[in-house]
Amino acid sequence: MNTWWRRIFLSLVAVLGIILVYTFIYQWGMMVYEDDPQSYAHAIQVVIESLTTAGFGGDAPWESTEMNLLIVAMNLTGVLLVFLALPLLVVPLFQQALQDRPPELTDLSNHVIICSYTPRADVLRTELEAANVPYVFVDDDPDTVVELTHDGIEAIVGDPEQEETLRAANIDFARALVADVDDETNATVILSAKQLRDDLRVVSVVEDDDVASYHRYAGADEVVRPRRVLGRSLAKKATTSIFAEFQDTIQLGDKVAITELLIQGDSDIAGQTIAESGIRDRMGVTVIGAWFNGEFVPVPRPDQRIDENTILLVTGGRDDITELKARTISRATNHRDRVIVGGYGIVGRNAAELLTSGGISCTVVETAAGDGIDIVGSVTDEEILQTAAVSDSRAVILALDDDTTTIFATLVVKQLAPDVEVIARANETENIRKLYQAGAEYVLALSTVTGRMLTSVLLEDEEILTPETQFELIRTTAPGLVGRSLGESDVRARTGCTVIAAERDDELLTDLGPEFTVREGDTLIVAGSDETVNQFISFAC
Known part of the structure; x- marks a missing residue:
């Protein structure tokens, strides 16, 4: 205007x-x-x-x-x-x-109603689009709805708490509803939706764990708590090299495991190429993807160099992966067992609780005093970080609610203590790359965790096994590949994903070669980044 x-x-x-x-x-x-x-x-x-x-x-x-x-x-x-x-x-x-007049109703059917729109909903949106599932956002901000509409995204304006708005969203013909406004509003949205359609599948996103029971009482069929999952995941990443029980390897049957490994400075394989490291030849582990400076590379070349802070996505036997993990850890920092947690919201609180329960020394820094707070101040303040003994710490977990502050805090920590790992929370996926550029070793976005958890609940033929990691591991059917071998389909080259295993007649098949042919009723276990997994779903489903 x-x-x-x-x-x-x-x-x-x-x-x-x-x-x-x-x-x-x-x-x-x-x-x-x-x-x-x-x-x-x-x-x-x-x-x-x-x-x-x-x-x-x-x-x-x-x-x-x-x-x-x-x-x-x-x-x-x-x-x-x-x-x-x-x-x-x-x-x-x-x-x-x-x-510029925002739409007030939709004629979609068999769709997902999402109340309301936030940037963290973009991951869910892309997952639904990859699975060809229609959706509509319901938001009370006309400008937001107009902007979404101009971008080609289905959205209507209205108060999602009102039954009239839900009728305009064509709730009678919807397949599910997601309540993702705030904890109090979500409860009213659930009640309104169930009043109109008691058989509708309603999923609620909660911030505070204590309100989950209220949402279930209101009628929610599923309650997801992404902040709790995110906090615990960040804590696991910060302690991978301290205690084996925190290592988040995904075991598939007795023979195959999959995990992501952060390459630390001064580790045995830092500075080597993938071929020189002997990951496959000597240890029998397969590299199926890697993050170089925050950018995912499917099927990296043997001559690509493994630098400090590279993250490898690998699969192999559990014992072989355990051996490889030992070679990715820097001996210079292995003795440190202190972790600083910056921010004590829901994410930071869950991270601190997991660290404490594992016997790990944890120092919490928050701007306001309260129970569980060790140091009052900003984690972007050099004096506060020095008081927290950042140089003698194993890692710093940044669980802040603002991406700009998190990026700045990363720069400050790396300036004071370059050898200390920064494990960071991001709100929006577009800021992940910026955090890696600022020096963070590992970044996980709240939007990624939320979107994956919701997708796993909403899509019956797709189950996301790793909502809390940077890579995505899914269990899904692949009707588009039935009758074709993996070699003929060329899944890795076409999508960047790797088929790790297949479930057939209650049996887990893990030794899949190019000749493996997908049959009707098979369930495939596929690994990759969010983007490549979505490409696989569009290609095979």
């Missing part, structure tokens, strides 16, 4: 300039050609009457040809201004008003 106000202002200035110029010419003409001097106020009146073709007052008729021509020119100018105003201002304003 700023563009329109500027256009209107400039138009008014131009019209005022025309009036003033004609007024001066009219005064001069009446004095020279009619010998009838006029006041400036009277001249303005005549000019405005002529431009608007409303009349000519007491001066008409004029005797001189020059003055009559001047009046004709003013008349034509007024008509021209009217014709210019219509296409340049009036019509576009009406069109803009119609375009």
Whole structure:
């Protein structure tokens, strides 16, 4: 709208300039050609009457040809201004008003209703799109709905607590509803949805663990708690090299495991290429993906170098992976068992509780005093970090609720203690890369965890096994691959994912070669990044 106000202002200035110029010419003409001097106020009146073709007052008729021509020119100018105003201002304003009016209903069916829109919903949106599941956002902010609509995203405006709004979202033909506003509002949304359709599957996202039971009582079929999962995941990442029980390896049967490994400085394989490290030849472990500076590379080349802070996604026998893990840990920092937690919200609290329960020394830094807070201050303050003995710590977990603050805190920590690992929470996936550039060793976004947990609940034929890791491991059917071998399908080259195992007739098959052919009823276990897994779903499902 700023563009329109500027256009209107400039138009008014131009019209005022025309009036003033004609007024001066009219005064001069009446004095020279009619010998009838006029006041400036009277001249303005005549000019405005002529431009608007409303009349000519007491001066008409004029005797001189020059003055009559001047009046004709003013008349034509007024008509021209009217014709210019219509296409340049009036019509576009009406069109803009119609375009910017947010939709108030949808005709989708078999869709997911998402109340409301937040940036963390983007991961869920992309997962649903990959699975060809329609969805509609319901939000009470008209500007948000207009922006989503302009981006081609289905959305309607309205209060999701009101039954009328849910009817406009076509709740009678929906497959599920996600309540993701806030803990109190979600409870009302659940009640309204169940009042309209008792059989509708309702999933609620809670921030505070204590309210989960209230949401279930209100009628929620599933309650997901992503902040709790995220906090515990960050704690596990910060303690991987301290206690084996915190290592988050995913075991598939008795023979195959999958995990992600952070390469620490001064470790045995840091600085080597994948081929030189002997990961596959000597240890029998397969690298199925890697994050280099926060960018996922599926099927990395043997000559790619494993630098400090590279994250490898590997699969193999559990004993082999345990051996490889030992070679990724820096001996210089292995003895440290102190962890600093910056931020004591729900994420930070869960991280601190898991650390404490594992016997790990934990120092909590928060801006406000309270139970569980060890140091009051900002984790972006150098003096506060020095008081927390950051240089003698194993890692710093940044569980802050603002990505900008988290990025700045990462820079401060790395300036003071370059060898200390930074394990960071991000709210939006677009800031993950920035945190890696700032020096963080491991980043996990709340939007990623939330989206994966919701997807696993909403999609019957897809189960996400790792909502709390940077890689995604799913169990899914693949009707598009039935009757085709893995070699023929060329899944890794086409999607960047790796088929780790297959479930067939209650049996887990882990030794899958290129000749393995997918049968009707098979369930595949597939690993990759969020983006590559979505490509696999679109390709195979």
